[in-house]
Amino acid sequence: MASRSNTKDRILEASTLLFRRQGYEGTGLKEIVAKGRAPWGSLYHFFPQGKEQLGVEVVMRYGEYYRCLLENNFVESSSVIQAVRDIFTASATELVDSDFANGCPIVGVALDAMNSSSYLRQACAEIINSWVATLASGLVVAGISEFLARDVATSIVSGLEGGTVLSRITRSTRPLMSASDAAVMAIRSALSDEWRRESSTRLESLLFEGDLKTGHDQCS
Amino acid sequence: MASRSNTKDRILEASTLLFRRQGYEGTGLKEIVAKGRAPWGSLYHFFPQGKEQLGVEVVMRYGEYYRCLLENNFVESSSVIQAVRDIFTASATELVDSDFANGCPIVGVALDAMNSSSYLRQACAEIINSWVATLASGLVVAGISEFLARDVATSIVSGLEGGTVLSRITRSTRPLMSASDAAVMAIRSALSDEWRRESSTRLESLLFEGDLKTGHDQCS
DNA sequence: ATCACTCTATACAGACCTTTCAATAGACTT
DNA sequence: AAGTCTATTGAAAGGTCTGTATAGAGTGAT
Numbered sequence: 001m002a003s004r005s006n007t008k009d010r011i012l013e014a015s016t017l018l019f020r021r022q023g024y025e026g027t028g029l030k031e032i033v034a035k036g037r038a039p040w041g042s043l044y045h046f047f048p049q050g051k052e053q054l055g056v057e058v059v060m061r062y063g064e065y066y067r068c069l070l071e072n073n074f075v076e077s078s079s080v081i082q083a084v085r086d087i088f089t090a091s092a093t094e095l096v097d098s099d100f101a102n103g104c105p106i107v108g109v110a111l112d113a114m115n116s117s118s119y120l121r122q123a124c125a126e127i128i129n130s131w132v133a134t135l136a137s138g139l140v141v142a143g144i145s146e147f148l149a150r151d152v153a154t155s156i157v158s159g160l161e162g163g164t165v166l167s168r169i170t171r172s173t174r175p176l177m178s179a180s181d182a183a184v185m186a187i188r189s190a191l192s193d194e195w196r197r198e199s200s201t202r203l204e205s206l207l208f209e210g211d212l213k214t215g216h217d218q219c220s
Numbered sequence: 221m222a223s224r225s226n227t228k229d230r231i232l233e234a235s236t237l238l239f240r241r242q243g244y245e246g247t248g249l250k251e252i253v254a255k256g257r258a259p260w261g262s263l264y265h266f267f268p269q270g271k272e273q274l275g276v277e278v279v280m281r282y283g284e285y286y287r288c289l290l291e292n293n294f295v296e297s298s299s300v301i302q303a304v305r306d307i308f309t310a311s312a313t314e315l316v317d318s319d320f321a322n323g324c325p326i327v328g329v330a331l332d333a334m335n336s337s338s339y340l341r342q343a344c345a346e347i348i349n350s351w352v353a354t355l356a357s358g359l360v361v362a363g364i365s366e367f368l369a370r371d372v373a374t375s376i377v378s379g380l381e382g383g384t385v386l387s388r389i390t391r392s393t394r395p396l397m398s399a400s401d402a403a404v405m406a407i408r409s410a411l412s413d414e415w416r417r418e419s420s421t422r423l424e425s426l427l428f429e430g431d432l433k434t435g436h437d438q439c440s
Numbered sequence: 441a442t443c444a445c446t447c448t449a450t451a452c453a454g455a456c457c458t459t460t461c462a463a464t465a466g467a468c469t470t
Numbered sequence: 471a472a473g474t475c476t477a478t479t480g481a482a483a484g485g486t487c488t489g490t491a492t493a494g495a496g497t498g499a500t
Contacts (some may be wrong), residue, residue: 013456023332025245029489040445043489044447050489085422101335110389111331112243125390136427154395159375162382162399166374169330170345175374178333179382181418182375182406188414189405198401202305218387227478249457261479325462 008046010036015058019105024112024120050102054122055109062105063127067134074138084156088180092173096170100168102106107161132158143189148206151199152190156183228266230256235278237272238372239325241318243274243341275329276343282325283347287354301404303358304376311384312393320388327381333408350376364410371419372410376403 014036018027029051033040047053070087077083094102106124114121135153140146163179189195234256238247249271253260267273269318290307297303314322326344355373360366383399409415 012384021335023243025243025331028487030388030487034369039449041447041449041492044491051268080326103331106389107385108331110322111328111385112246114388115241118247121389121391128256128386131354142261151394151398151401154398155383157401158382158395158399159379160382160388161385162378163387164374165331165381166348166378168334169341169348171341174371175378178371178374178420179378181371181422182379182402182413183408184418185409185415186402189409195401198404202397202401208365248455250455259479264458265478282486 004050006037007036011038011043011054012058012061013040013056016062017057017102019058021108023108026112027189029054035036038149041178052113052119055117055120059109059120059123059127061108062192063123063130067127067130069215070131070134071138074134074141080138080142084183085180085187087175088163088183089162091160092102092167095164095167095173095176100171103164103168104161107165118212129156139190144187144193145193145196148190149194149198152186152195157185159183192209212216224289227258227262229255230273231258231263231266232278232281234258235274236282236325237322239275239278239328240322241328245329246332249274272337272339275333275337275340279326279329279340279343279347281351283343287347287350290354292352293360294354294361298357300362301407304403304407305400307395308383309404310379311380312387312396315384315387315396316393320391323384323388324381327385348377348393359407359410362411364407365416368410368415368419372406372415375406379403400415 011032015027015032018035029043032038032054033043043054044050047057073086074080074083077086092195106127110188111121112126114124132150136146136149137211139149139152144152159179159182160176163176166175186195189198195217231252235247235252238252249263252258253263259372263274264270267277293306294300294303297306326347329340330344334344350371352373355362355376356366356369359369359372364372378398379399379402383396386395387393406415409418
């Protein structure tokens with residue numbers, strides 16, 4: 001072997017950063033090799049299937065990195081609630097440090113490419129599910145029933161992603177912080193088993209309502 | 221004047237739909253005029269500033285439309301909680317009906333273009349704030365203090381947007397439904413004034429922690 | 441010296457957004 | 471009813487950038 005190339009890593013790192021800021025479609029390959037100070041030919045040497053493969057590898061790489069981060073956060077933290085709070089504040093500080101530029105690369109890739117590449121969408125889905133599973137198992141350890149844990153974990157990730165998007169748009173950490181508070185409330189509700197009653201109610205009302213009304217009336 | 225042109229409307233409608241599915245960067249002007257069955261020359265006649273202006277008008281238009289929808293939902297509904305539930309189920313059904321293609325155009329535009337056009341980002345921010353304000357005033361009517369209402373409303377919109385993104389990625393309405401349950405829990409917490417204690421705790425811990433730890437350790 | 445790996449360089453065909461300008465069409469004025 | 475005027479449309483071309491592809495030169499270890 002020649003030298004273990006760090007060129008591929010530089011390409012992946014540059015891609016990740018650019019996908020976070022500009023999304024998948026908004027980022028050109030030329031921009032990537034420029035930022036990664038990588039030779040043009042290396043792109044198709046390391047990623048023979050082109051941009052799509054690059055997208056998949058970015059998603060997988062960052063997805064696993066962040067999953068580990070979530071896991072470690074649960075292990076190190078004193079309580080589940082503190083762990084969740086730390087996750088949200090970490091996202092908030094990253095946003096502030098990057099002048100609200102660095103979003104989540106999975107969202108950046110998925111939203112742009114999910115309708116054109118099913119590979120990419122599927123990769124994103126797997127990553128999201130792994131985050132949810134990691135979070136859920138942390139919640140189970142804290143005493144939340146397995147039945148509820150997955151729903152609570154899903155709502156936390158929703159709040160995290162949505163809060164990140166809204167914080168970037170409004171250039172304020174407030175959405176992320178509100179989502180953090182809501183996540184804590186959700187955990188508390190699950191611990192006191194109130195959530196179970198709620199989700200049951202929701203299921204019943206679905207059964208009775210039949211067709212869901214959408215309420216598409218215009219403003220007066 | 222010639223006839224009140226519905227050509228501009230067709231262009232805007234097609235743009236909105238395409239931005240919802242493919243995002244701002246992922247949608248070409250050619251695709252827009254094709255789907256809107258509009259003549260090419262009309263594009264720069266009605267939108268002299270090009271794609272950016274088109275994006276702004278799409279955001280404003282859909283933003284106001286959806287804000288009205290939120291407002292009406294609160295007026296018509298029996299309770300705040302039912303109103304919020306309806307909002308989430310409406311998004312879920314729209315997702316299912318469109319085979320998980322139709323996301324939120326504001327997110328689709330903002331994520332792609334916020335770093336390249338500050339006009340676009342600002343327009344999106346105003347819309348999001350108007351949604352939060354509408355939701356918050358509905359919560360105040362239901363008895364939540366003005367101080368909490370805005371935070372709760374923000375967390376609901378975060379959950380709605382994040383849940384929509386996650387539901388599209390995973391091709392399941394479950395994220396949206398979990399976010400719905402969490403939103404209801406948040407409202408309940410605010411009504412019983414637990415949220416206030418939570419947000420105060422968060423503020424204190426911020427003061428004591430000083431620099432926020434990010435926890436960037438790698439997996440073992 | 442062989443060999444696999446990595447890089448350089450160039451080329452291409454197509455899509456992108458934008459701009460221009462002349463031709464058309466419709467409605468209002470007289 | 472004719473003519474004017476403005477709003478709308480048509481076609482074309484601009485230049486930049488896109489992602490993809492190829493082929494040969496450099497590199498270092500075995």
